Amino acid sequence: MVASLSYYPLLLAIHRPLGVAILVFAVVRLVNRLTHHPPPFLATMGPLERRVATWSERLLYVLLLAQPLVGWAMLSAARFPIVVYGPLHLAGIAPHNITLYAVLRISHSILALLLFLTFTAHMCAVLFHTLVLRDRLINRMAF
């Protein structure tokens, strides 16, 4: 998707360790979410809004876990070394197969678009509640 010739290696060099970091944080966050009760919804949120909030939260967790794993598997299938930083490498998690690489590469793009749209919708909803309704919904996520 990257449209630049000259920034390609720099963006990739940031993208890979960032993906690993996101995977780690997503796992930690998911463990926390599954072992604790979330704060209750606001009384002002109707049943439809609560359903949208619940399912978009689940979608975000799925995407945040799946996307780095797909990226890792994609590089493994293409037999690329998986560089985190300097000499730190990760082992491959998929067999060497160019067709498998193609499937994973397409998936990575689709999941990326989904992740972008879900993140944008989530951020806009939070900003709407914070700046327009001013109902302090964000405190459910904050400390």
Add this chain to the structure above:
Amino acid sequence: MPDNQGVDHPPDRWLNKATLTRRGALIGMAAVAGVAAVDVGAFAYAGGWLRPDALTPSRFADGFEQVYGRHDGFRRNHAKGLSATGSFASNGAGAAVCKAAVFSAGTVPVIGRFSLSGGLPDQPDKPDTVRGLALAFLLPNGQQWRTAMINLPVFPDSTPEGFYERLLASKPLPATSQPDPQKMEAFLVRHPETAEAMKIIKQSPPSPGFSDSTFHGLNAFHATNDKGVTVAIRWTAVPLQTGQPGVPGASAGRDYLFDALIRAVSRAPLAWRLVLTIGAHEDPTDDATKPWPDSRPTIDAGTISIGAVQTEAAGNARDINFDPLVLPDGIAASDDPLLSARSAVYARSFTRRAEEPKRPSEVNVSEVRDER
């Protein structure tokens, strides 16, 4: 406006206005729209949709398809090729300038690919067609070093834009099967660095075949040794075998260069010396059209040995992207603009051909009968 019931909230100053006013809501919605616009706009910018004229990796790959046609499953450039396997025996001399594991004494396996430039997977072999040798050194701890070298002493272009323009200018006319001379002339006027490079290239005519070709990495890299000293290097693979057995001129087959290579490897492994040239402070690292002086110090780092060749197939060099920016710790890219462009365009080519159906390659090892 009802306040939240049963939710503890510490006093927060700027959110203290519990009253939802029409004006406040409108300003808030404008702010949300502004943030959303920046968010979507940045995504669109990164994807190149706001700059339709920019030379992107996709447009570059499209250029190869425009000139050579679309050949499903094959590389957009250097489409005709032969897979190879072998090893690199490092003598430890390279460790003086580079801490990469590949330069400590020892032997590592190598996957390689011999190729001819151009996007036609079944082009007839000609002596003037640029020859490629790509190598992937498989190092311990999951590291790899990949390099794609060609048998030219300098590269014809100093920038990716120059390469792209030359590619388009080289498109053969249907009537003559040769490039339009006016287009090439116009290109060379715009790119004097290419005209200069062509003069240097003409002084080094190609050798009879693959086995005795010298392959050059051409782009500069930065090597750091374990004392933290960084130098600029370029590398070359110098053949240890010289002069191929005479190839019949008139009856040279369509794949005569590859056939001779296959026969040579079946007789004995082929070897190249890996020579590192250390650049001086004033030597350009960002212009592959400029040679470095012959007086620069060199290091013979070891011997690349190719023991076997294989028809391109699933799992061998066919399915490897010889991206020159796959580097071990100790080697880093220089500011040569061609390097990042190569990495980006090779990735595009690799992804496209991975998604396309595959066909058998033109060069077939089992069809070449060994001459005894």
